[in-house]
Amino acid sequence: MSDLVETPRFVCALGAIKTVQAIERAVPILHSGPGCGAKLAGGISEQNGGSPSGYISPQIYPCSNIGEREVVFGGAERLRQTIENALKVIDGDLFVALTGCTSALVGDDAEEVVRSFKGADKPVILADTPGFIGNNIRGHEIVLDSLIDQYMRPAKSEAGLVNIWATVPYQDAFWHGNIRALEKLVASLGLRSNTVFGPRKGVAALDRVPAASLNILASPWVGLGAVRKLEEKFGTPYLHIPTIPIGPHATGEFLRAVGRAAGLPDSTAETAIRAGEEEYYYYIERSADVFLETRAMARRFVVIADSDYTLAVSRFLVNDMGLFPSKLYITDDAPIEHREHVAGYFAEFLHGIKAEVEFSADGGAIHEEIRNTDFYGRPLILGSYWERSLAKELRGHYVGLAMPVVDRLILDRSYVGYDGALRLLEDIYGIVLETFI
């Protein structure tokens, strides 16, 4: 099968600039061509939920702006100058130099340049992220590795503190709402959590990572390398939860697993679950008629998204809402070595329901297959903006939740937990109810 990408749902490894930006007051320094930063950040933040800016933005990112001269003569000196002056001009707490295609291909020794800033007032680290080595999810993992290897130091352990790691900031347009929701779930067990992305976290949160007694990873495969590395380097055990929990079934599993891993009595999780479900089912009961009697609602659904969302959304719709999956698609270019275990999760729905799942980044080919799929009525299509015209063509319902989420403004919205599941139902039925017959 061809390696081409049509309807891109990720950018290249250098897109990890947005992972850096998600750490408050951390500053990416690009050793790349002049336009990489704005283009990549545009794709995964401006055109994905509408959050292109913040304390910094692509307009602020220092960049060596490699031109023809650096291609011919090398750009290491240009990088050195850029870092040196970035430290003077930009008010940041942590500087992460990221390499792009050109600097890697012309052979600049960025590592040597970054090493020479060891004694600088602010920490400077390197993430080797040329675009051709993979996508921004891979880039995100490289940045996490760089942080662990080059920045984190052992810290005094804090009892009852757990780190939470979940979706990739900005690649997941709902990343921040999701982190907040996970923090709340963990807090409902009486645990203190530490997360590194988002406001009021920054280097202080990074410094606390090694102090935690547990790393919770709610993700099919992204971040597994990081939690393993944290275990290796700081001896922190990790709990791997297959994906972000949406709805009562997955949220209950999440709370029980975290409770057990933290050594809490079973009753703690059960109390939290009871409270969450009571609230959740109040709303479900009120609107169950709508779920059962809306003529236009589809029964079969398809998800075209990253591993985390394809799994999390289909679990919710199958295990909580009684819907039935069609063939599902994972578009995040998951590394081959993870695919078997990720695919395994799709054989574990309730009532013996299994879903076929395909890994492909070729949206054109996916669309062709969906066109030739019988949904036994209208399809419910949960995916990215790329699926909007397909849904129209197939007279289906379309909910945009995967990168790129071009046509929605996402502020603190989240689909995680009990509340998040209600939001997802609102969003699905917000679309469905536009269609009466």
Added chain:
Amino acid sequence: MAMNLEVTEVMGRENRLGSISGYCGSLRDLSCRARCGGIKGRERCFNQNSLCNAACAQGTLSLIMDAAIVNHGPVGCAVDAIGSNFVLRTMQRLSGANEHNIRFLSTNLRESDTVFGASEKLKATIRETWERHKPAAIFVCSSCASAVIGEDIRAAIGELNGEIPVPVSPVFCEGFKSKVWASGFDAAFHAILTDIVKPPAKKTRVVNFINFFGSAKKEITELFARFDVQPYFLTAGSTIEGLSRLSESIATVAICGTLGTYLGTGLEQKYGVPYVQSMRPHGIAGYEDWLRKLGAAIAKTDEVEAYIAEERPKIESELQRLRSRLKGLRAVIGMGPGYSFNFIRVLGELGIEVVWTSAWHFDPKYDSGANVPELEFLAGGGAEDVPFTVSDQQNFEVMNILNTLKPDIYFSRHPGTTVWALKLGYASLCVNDEYTAFGYKGIVNFGTMILDSITNRSFAELFAKRSKLPYTDWWFRQDHAHFLAKAAGSPAGAQAAAIGGGHE
């Protein structure tokens, strides 16, 4: 000066037009140096991320309704597909056309391809693009990676041996090629001019209208009907068939001189289609200059004069009222060079004083060899002392200037550049619709927009109070041109002193 249209690859603007992205001085000095050929760009030893000429090239080509793009690069270089798809889909919806996604594929260059080459992958992607979409043309765009590893795109297309029955056109727009991202427009228009436009079969009453997104299509179509011509807007919403007939048109106009220079001049040189070189139709003087020169090109001088005489008096009282309210406001502009020059003039017409302009690059001349008409107008008419910098969207310089000058309002035009002035507490208005201040009604609308944003300061004031700028105090104590390498005879020092800026 004749353009060389026979080349495979258009040179970047630095080499072709002498364009620069680093300068500090005044409008008078800039215009004088441009005229005598004495302008040399100054380098910076600190830069912020700017923009990519591939984005301009791919943005231009991918909005042609029935064409397809293949980007030969790592997947990130094809990210333009996302934004362009949004625009394309909106245009389809508004025009009632069949809705489909943009046809924009990436060869997805990977690490092994950088070692072993990827021409087979490129050919396979081009074939697959044809098989899937049957587009009316395929544009194959280069990337930094494909250029550095020496991929021969032209040869790969040649090896397809005509198996694809529509034009397959290479576009050389790798990001490191030029710091002037507008060079990407030229790369795209070169492909259109050499591979799409056909010799005229007849002459028509169509005026080629080079613009960006085309929000004023309806008004312009109605206006042009008075002069018995029809506009053909490009490239957004155009078709390959429509573009192939650009040579038959009666004239070409462009909403932005920076955008239109290559195609406008090329069509004139190759096919004798007059390129209307006027100020742009923003504000009163620009609109009238544009109308008159267009009228001359299409032999409708009397009709244009009649239109001006009829329409202009209609806004007079409202304009007077706006001027009296806006008079005395101090503004800073940060836009591309074409819009910068035009909006210094437009703001002047509204009684607003432009105390600084930062243009993202500067073309000392256009492809015809002609001077920039808007600059000539300003240099001869009272705006010659406006302090002027050229910076490729270097936000740190703009913020330093704003912090020193403390204007009432900042005018931006590019994504992500508006919020920063607001964080300093100044009103900030994004002129991102290319038809802002277009014509008589446009300047009234624009003046009202300014008045509104100056009057209701609630968002700006509250937001500014909550914002911390990402710059050090040290930086705000430096001269804004601190990192600009010194050039002989530079007026930078004098200028900085004039605005009371500090020195290192």
